[in-house]
Amino acid sequence: MVVLRAGLCPGLTEEMIQLLRANDIRTVVDFVSSDLEDVAQKCSLSYKVLVAVRRVLLAQFSAFPANGADLYEELKSSTAILPTGSPSLDQLLDSGLYTGEVTELMGAPGSGKTQVCLGIAGSVSLGLKQHVLFLDSTGGFTASRLYQMLRAQAEDEEEQAALQRIQVVRVFDVYEMLSALQELRDRLSQQVVSSAGPFKIVVIDSVSAVIYPLLGGKQSEGLAIMMQLARELKTLAREFSLAVVVTNQVTRDSSTGPLKPALGRSWSFVPSTRVLLESKEAAWEKATTQRVASLAKSPRQPTGIQVELDIG
Amino acid sequence: MQRDLGSLPLAPALRARLVAAGFQTVQELLETGPCGLSKEIGISKEEALEALQVVRQECHGDAARTAGGSGATRKCTALELLEEEQAQGFIITFCSALDNILGGGVQLTKITEICGAPGVGKTQLCMQLAVDVQIPECFGGVAGEAVFIDTEGSFMVDRVVDIATACVQHCQLIAEAHQEEDNLKALETFSLESILSHIYYFRCRDYTELLAQVYLLPDFLSEHSKVRLVVVDGIAFPFRHDFEDLSLRTRLLNGLAQQLIIVANDHKSALQEGKEHSSTFRLGSAIGLAAESVPSLLP
Numbered sequence: 001m002v003v004l005r006a007g008l009c010p011g012l013t014e015e016m017i018q019l020l021r022a023n024d025i026r027t028v029v030d031f032v033s034s035d036l037e038d039v040a041q042k043c044s045l046s047y048k049v050l051v052a053v054r055r056v057l058l059a060q061f062s063a064f065p066a067n068g069a070d071l072y073e074e075l076k077s078s079t080a081i082l083p084t085g086s087p088s089l090d091q092l093l094d095s096g097l098y099t100g101e102v103t104e105l106m107g108a109p110g111s112g113k114t115q116v117c118l119g120i121a122g123s124v125s126l127g128l129k130q131h132v133l134f135l136d137s138t139g140g141f142t143a144s145r146l147y148q149m150l151r152a153q154a155e156d157e158e159e160q161a162a163l164q165r166i167q168v169v170r171v172f173d174v175y176e177m178l179s180a181l182q183e184l185r186d187r188l189s190q191q192v193v194s195s196a197g198p199f200k201i202v203v204i205d206s207v208s209a210v211i212y213p214l215l216g217g218k219q220s221e222g223l224a225i226m227m228q229l230a231r232e233l234k235t236l237a238r239e240f241s242l243a244v245v246v247t248n249q250v251t252r253d254s255s256t257g258p259l260k261p262a263l264g265r266s267w268s269f270v271p272s273t274r275v276l277l278e279s280k281e282a283a284w285e286k287a288t289t290q291r292v293a294s295l296a297k298s299p300r301q302p303t304g305i306q307v308e309l310d311i312g
Numbered sequence: 313m314q315r316d317l318g319s320l321p322l323a324p325a326l327r328a329r330l331v332a333a334g335f336q337t338v339q340e341l342l343e344t345g346p347c348g349l350s351k352e353i354g355i356s357k358e359e360a361l362e363a364l365q366v367v368r369q370e371c372h373g374d375a376a377r378t379a380g381g382s383g384a385t386r387k388c389t390a391l392e393l394l395e396e397e398q399a400q401g402f403i404i405t406f407c408s409a410l411d412n413i414l415g416g417g418v419q420l421t422k423i424t425e426i427c428g429a430p431g432v433g434k435t436q437l438c439m440q441l442a443v444d445v446q447i448p449e450c451f452g453g454v455a456g457e458a459v460f461i462d463t464e465g466s467f468m469v470d471r472v473v474d475i476a477t478a479c480v481q482h483c484q485l486i487a488e489a490h491q492e493e494d495n496l497k498a499l500e501t502f503s504l505e506s507i508l509s510h511i512y513y514f515r516c517r518d519y520t521e522l523l524a525q526v527y528l529l530p531d532f533l534s535e536h537s538k539v540r541l542v543v544v545d546g547i548a549f550p551f552r553h554d555f556e557d558l559s560l561r562t563r564l565l566n567g568l569a570q571q572l573i574i575v576a577n578d579h580k581s582a583l584q585e586g587k588e589h590s591s592t593f594r595l596g597s598a599i600g601l602a603a604e605s606v607p608s609l610l611p
Contacts, residue, residue, distance in 0.1 A: 003334040005343070027334040121390075134390075139422060139573045143394035163391035170386040172574045178319040179370065180387075213567035216559040221324050228318040 085123030088307040107277035130200040206247040448498035456540025464546040519550035
């Protein structure tokens with residue numbers, strides 16, 4: 001729904017636009033879907049010029065079909081699989097986090113989502129030496145814990161470098177989160193062709209904290225913003241070959257019902273993989289670092305498989 | 313900047329009109345200018361000007377951040393965060409066992425929640441912390457002030473006087489034992505009157521007052537920049553009764569939570585919440601999953 005403007009393509013002049021507007025043709029869609037002979041007559045414009053303009057507009061604004069074999073080749077060359085730092089979780093995710101996709105970790109408070117996110121950030125930064133963008137919306141990012149995790153795996157010099165590759169942005173509002181993602185997009189598009197660009201993974205902890213205050217009630221604004229965020233995440237993942245990891249809360253329908261992911265049915269279409277984290281026993285009775293991760297949605301593995309995870 | 317209009321904080325009615333008129337990205341909007349905009353979508357020139365100002369502000373914020381400008385106050389690498397965390401002080405509770413499990417005391421820039429059945433000592437602990445935050449740095453404290461938001465009316469000033477007197481005496485004993493210059497100088501300003509005058513007390517009777525108080529906190533804290541502790545005693549209390557619309561309650565609690573996190577993070581203060589329990593045996597929180605997910609430390 002782009003508005004017709006002078007200079008949008010060669011041959012589209014200001015007088016043409018005024019004439020078209022007088023006949024109710026204001027956007028590219030209106031122009032392209034109208035009968036050009038009719039328009040040429042009503043606006044007294046040359047038919048050839050109109051056809052040329054339409055060709056250019058279609059070339060500029062339409063999506064081109066690609067064939068499956070090309071897509072497959074492209075995927076093979078651009079997709080990377082990032083290790084999460086935990087072998088059992090890697091096994092659950094079919095060897096790791098795939099770039100170009102959104103993966104979701106969901107769980108009750110205290111189930112270990114932030115710990116797993118820290119582990120992922122640490123492993124990508126230390127093991128693969130790639131940059132990580134961590135968007136923290138809950139204030140739960142603890143650098144000392146990350147340092148502890150890295151110490152357990154590496155020598156002294158490497159940890160400092162690894163910590164420097166992890167960029168942390170604190171966003172407590174959905175508009176700030178969208179600004180941060182826009183900024184990432186600008187930075188990545190300025191990097192010319194290099195596929196080993198600065199960032200390979202974006203971790204967002206958590207998405208529900210910024211969306212929950214907006215959902216529900218009579219206005220549908222919350223839903224609109226949530227879908228805007230969803231679109232931004234998916235296009236970022238696809239266009240720049242990033243792996244996007246988000247965390248989400250869980251809710252229940254009633255106090256005894258089963259756990260289900262928060263943010264509703266609309267959000268459930270966004271991530272391609274969903275992992276549910278749970279504690280093995282009630283958290284307060286025994287202090288335990290054992291968690292159970294089960295696969296709730298996946299394009300590659302059968303759902304329902306469970307593995308044990310140690311977040312200690 | 314090819315930023316989509318849907319991601320900007322514009323009023324819903326305005327956004328609907330812009331989309332209907334065919335505007336999609338920020339650039340198109342900026343190119344039109346306020347007069348063209350008011351003609352195209354049928355709003356007054358002042359509204360068009362306001363909308364363009366909001367858009368420009370967001371975009372300049374973006375541009376400044378991309379260029380590495382000083383607008384990026386909340387962006388840093390993990391290494392810088394680690395250094396910040398290691399340099400941060402704790403608010404000691406004067407109970408060494410509790411300090412141990414908390415890793416040194418109540419952490420700044422984080423939210424700590426205290427839950428317990430009625431009568432177990434939550435308000436007492438909150439009052440103790442409101443005094444402890446004021447301990448001068450030479451005695452191991454953070455030398456800050458405290459904000460106490462009370463929703464249950466359980467704040468007893470005479471009890472705070474007892475606690476403060478004991479704290480001052482404790483510090484005097486330490487000063488006498490060590491006989492250092494700074495200690496004695498600090499003790500001159502650390503007295504009962506100064507402690508009490510640096511606890512800012514707010515009484516909120518229902519959830520609207522609580523929400524209003526929390527949303528007004530950032531302004532208050534920018535005037536009183538020495539505040540290092542905000543206590544909300546009884547965060548569940550105003551939300552437990554008389555709430556027919558449960559989804560509204562969840563929304564409000566989550567909004568409140570985010571606002572508290574912003575306060576804790578931006579003003580480098582610690583937040584304490586005392587939470588009441590329903591007196592059943594199940595030791596779960598009274599509000600459930602929505603509110604539990606707020607605090608990052610749960611003693």
